[in-house]
Amino acid sequence: MKNEKCKIKNEKWKTSASSSGFHFSFFIFNFAFLQQSVLDPAGPQAARIGRLWWLMFYVEAGVFVLVGAAVLVAVFRKRKERKKSSDEPDTSPEPKRERRMTRVVTGGIIATVLILFVFLAGSFYTGRALYSTDDERALSIKVTGHQWWWDVEYDAVPASDTVRTANEIHVPVGRLVKLRLTSTDVIHSLWVPNLNGKKDLIPGHEIVLTFQADREGEFRGQCAEYCGYQHAHMGFKVVAEAPEKFYEWMNQQRAPAPEPANEAEARGREVFLKGPCVMCHSVRGTNAAGRVGPELTHLKSRTTIAAATLPNTRGHLAGWVTNSQEIKPGNNMPPVPLEPGELQALVAYLESLK
């Protein structure tokens, strides 16, 4: 287990710069170098929210400075009143000054109300813009939350063209995407900070989240609602790509799993189909049709496994199959005891599922 962790640390397999030193950069620098950021929008939804956020931030920073200054002046200002050194309490303050203060306090309250009205209007305006984007041409994707991974289905007509994958949502750049969110176990929440706010996945409800990616790239997302043991390891990835590339990907995903190309892979498929794997996983083109775990038809086309927890490499796949409980304790996949030869073959087969 320790080795596994070390590996994760050493590989630095993710793109960004966690090691780029100390960045205590609150509100000062831009955030492009970090992996996820609310303030580095990649689409119109996040951009709108970002604008509203900055409006609130600047106004509130002003308010904070003013109130803070008022407190400091109030307590530290020099006083030249008569009873300066006396502790005698003042029970009948000078009416003239009280009236003056009443005016100032009233002014402060009126200013508060006005500022809040601006925020309220801005909030309504932004909210309307975010949710009146119902587009006939929107790409409709159903996302079902599971403990602790994401089931992704691209709606299609005819239904047999439906593409199913897991923990990776490919979308074409410039087209509105409509995620239909639901859950079959507990409540999850889907959030890609660079694209839009989050929406919950609630059993018995279908909640729609729309977003649009305006530039190519990979955007990390994760579950934001506490969903139990491995809530921390329930990530996913949105891959925004040019429309041609997206359709290429779509067509490739629609195809059944490739046939084994050599003996090892063939043996691996045998292990897969005879083992406990088929109880939960499906590989189209074979008899494996379980729907409890992630779809594996094109497993190798994805870059991560275990809900964006590990890079999709041979070593990690083997470790995961043998004992996933050491990597992600409490997850729903039981350990699969295999002979070394069988494991090698199985991993070879899984690696062939491109």
Add this chain to the structure above:
Amino acid sequence: MKTETETLAVVEEEEEEVAAEQEEGEEEEVREGDLPEEEERRLLEKTWGDDPGFWGWLTSTNHKSIGRRFIITAFVFFLLGGVLAVLMRVQLARPENTFLGPDIYNQIFTMHGTTMMFLFAIPVMGAFATYLVPLMIGTRNIAFPRLAAFSYWIYLFGGITLYAFFIMNIGPDQGWFSYVPLAGPEFSPGKRVDIWSQLINFTEISALATAVEVITTVFRLRAPGLSLHRIPIFVWAMLIMSFMVVFAMPAVMTSSLFLTLDRLVGTHFYNAAEGGDPLLWQHLFWFFGHPEVYIIFIPALGYVSSIVQTFSRRKVFGYTALVLSMIATGFIGFGLWVHHMFATGLPQLGSSFFTAASMMIAIPSGTQIFCWIATLWSGRPRFKTPLVFVIGFFFIFVAGGLTGVMQASVPVDLQLHDTFFVVAHFHYVLIGGAVFPLFGAFYYWFPKFTGRMLSEGLGKLNFWLLFVGFNLTFFPMHQLGLNGMPRRVYTYPPGTGWGNLNLVATIGGVVMTLGVLTFIANVLISRRRGRVAGDNPWGADTLEWSTSSPPPSYNFQRLPVVQGREPLWVRTEDAPVVEGLRVDCREVLVTRTLDAEPDNIMALPSPSIWPLMLALAVTPTFIGSIFTPWALPAGMLLAGGALIGWGWPKPRDERCERKRVEEMTDEERRKEAARAQ
């Protein structure tokens, strides 16, 4: 002025009654003024004091004993919650840390939230009310003193139960908010969630009992002349908090009862597959959960007002505005719960209403801040530790309030919800808005509690460690939230860029810990060696400062008559007092709700073991019902027995009871006569 003359008249008439009754040669009874002062104090002490020894400790119904225990117990839970917080910070200091596994981490963050909310924040506010309200309004005990004792015991047993299960490694791990279906029977097998929901019952019963006592005490036991428009803002705060408790707690008790039923007997309140709805839980829970924040925050407003007034050496600016703001906060606080649920796909229009309501709460909060600044501006501030904590409160609370306004907006909230930004926000409002004033309040009232002053030097050190540590811990969390770090994760992958800010937060946590340790050292040292305080070391205005420090068991030798909004500051040399209550019975003066005109005399019960017995009957019932529904009927028998014992007439109370009825008729006769004149 009218009030005082009338009261004086009452006092005189009561004296006449005494004379009259003594002439009638009835059973021997002693009233105030019958004995020499020294003798009278001795007898009052005998009447109001706890019974001697350990037994007396168990049977005490004195509001000060109960309040003190409450405060100490709540502080112990605060320390436990703090230790859990430090453990979490250590785990999160580095990515993929293996200091705590997911199981223990999830238990710890659940326990931290539950402890701080239910075992620290609500009880400690009620505790201050129990100790101080009767003193501040000039009476000798809290109304329903046995209920107050029960309230403490049931709270203590609830807390012990929770921690006992936690130590056995079966503490709740579903979060202090217990969202279903995660907390439901299917996804949380075992007894962990049940323990949590029974803890809710323990603490809510305790909070409800305290609320009822405080409301009754404030409405009916005020000193003559302390009409409703004169009561200290602290008392208003406690009154409003108590009303909020009365309206908010039933919601969470309902929700946790449904949850218990779902888990214990298979009802389907929250089961979507059987026509229930997980969102029902969220509505019920947050209908309690949001007012809960104000239940914690409003008492703090009372502390701040008291401290600002005393240390700026002038009456507080805008009394009416402050009181109305608190009442407004109390009302609006019940209209915002949905802002915890913006991500659940509620309709736009409905959410907009809650956006408006959530922003609206900034108006009364702003009003309060402006009034206090005005008070300080026109006063002559004295930089004692309590005031320093209040100045710290201004900065932290205002920052937290402002980030709160951001989250009232639906689109912005959808980005910030359930991230570390929210963690930063609510620690700014709860630690800044409630814990800093609470520390200030402790420095302020410690001389009254113990008779000794806390050290100013250690106090200032305590403040700076807490202030710096706090900001170091929680300020970076704003950034973490914006960078996408969700709440309630036991670890996070490297490469997300969250590591360094988390490390800063952890270092801040260590500094905060040092601050709390300084506080403990200060209390332990000053309790023995602190400067002797005297009755009124701060030159404050409220009635608790007119009696000795610590106050005698009977609070006041003579109940005061209040002449203005700042009783001790406006008190004249010849201020009248109430005279004529029996010294050999626990008699208190009952006054009218609005104008505090004397209305009646009531004898409060003497010490009793039955509150403890009832708590001892209820505790196994609650614990047992985790395992079998049969615990409930069995527990009802036990509790019924304890209640019979509770209600059984006691000779030493009966003696007072009988007289009291006679006095009531006299009172009425007197009133009739007065009306006829």
